[in-house]
Amino acid sequence: MEIILITGGAGYIGSHIALELLKSKFNVFVIDNLSNSSTNSLNAVEKLTGKKISFEEGDIRNQDFLDQFFKIHSIDCVIHCAGLKAVAESIQKPYEYYENNIIGSLNLIKAMKNYSVKKLIFSSSATVYDENEKMPLFETSAIGQGQNPYARTKIMIDKILQDEVMSSSNWSIIVLRYFNPVGNDPSCLLGEDPKGIPNNLMPLINQAAFNTRKLTVFGADYDTPDGSAIRDYFHVSDLAIGHVNSVQKILQDKNDLKIFNLGLGQGISVLQLINIYQDINDIKFDYSIGDRRLGDLPICYAENKLAKQELGWQPIFTHHDMCK
């Protein structure tokens, strides 16, 4: 069976992808520098599947490491998740974001070219779309200037990949634009476990529920039914299955770049998500209403028809499942 390399595979999304790939009988190799994760997630995946993950600790900023890796290992397809992802931190530390995300990706592309591995799936984000675009967002919606350094790295990598494919060098590339992945594998043996203070809503809701941090709702004065902002939350296991479908497609595709939105295709508000979480888990916790967060959109959700048609992807998990 084919060997799939996941960069950043010990992280939240990468470990869920590893799990679903192993379940679908692919072999999985992970490289990760463990800057925002640990090997606990990979141990959990091995325990759940009874299968082995090959792991090498290493940094994609290190070209020699990547060249050595591809020299030794025969890889059929790369899923590129490694990178930094915290918007606020990217404003504080732009260099680190450009270095990790852009130089890291360029190094990976170079090593893949050197060793003729030309199948790549890239973790992109809804953040690349222009903030003035109408909802829902289509893959053809306009790309923005990027609201922050993190967003700009995703936009730049998108363009680099498009230019590589245009250079007719036999690439097959799938760019997956994630909306708001949340939740964890139903086994609860792996999940979102970031180092430091989380940025995203769901891990902050978890911490509020366990009383380890206070939750603030960023704005309740938006033009939405309850005043809080609306997002397209979808289950990380659905996201992971979207990658399995992408691998299956890319192993057959030639010389192409395809872009797919991955999201539920509908939005719910911050307050709705908090209420669902409290109901389904039969738990109550306090939260306060604060100011809007700079750069936040009132409403953001996907049109996901293309992924359904071309990847045969059908998200199955509900908002209740995401919160349970």
Ligand code: NAD
């Ligand atoms: P994560 O931080 O849990 O996983 C990223 C992994 O990459 C971590 O294990 C980290 O240790 C590793 N890493 C970082 N820099 C590295 C480097 N230089 N070399 C090797 N490994 C490195 O984040 P995640 O939520 O799993 O996100 C995965 C990808 O998906 C990221 O590219 C992120 O931008 C993208 N994405 C995430 C979301 C989201 O909501 N989580 C949304 C859109 C896009």
Ligand code: UD1
């Ligand atoms: C954010 C990033 C986006 C990135 C994505 C995944 C911004 C502006 N966007 O998307 O670039 O791709 O994460 O990493 O940061 N919220 C609260 N209180 C909190 C935290 C969040 O009310 O403590 C609200 C936010 O205002 C937002 C919603 O919850 O309305 C979701 O926030 P978040 O999980 O950070 O995702 P996005 O902002 O959609």
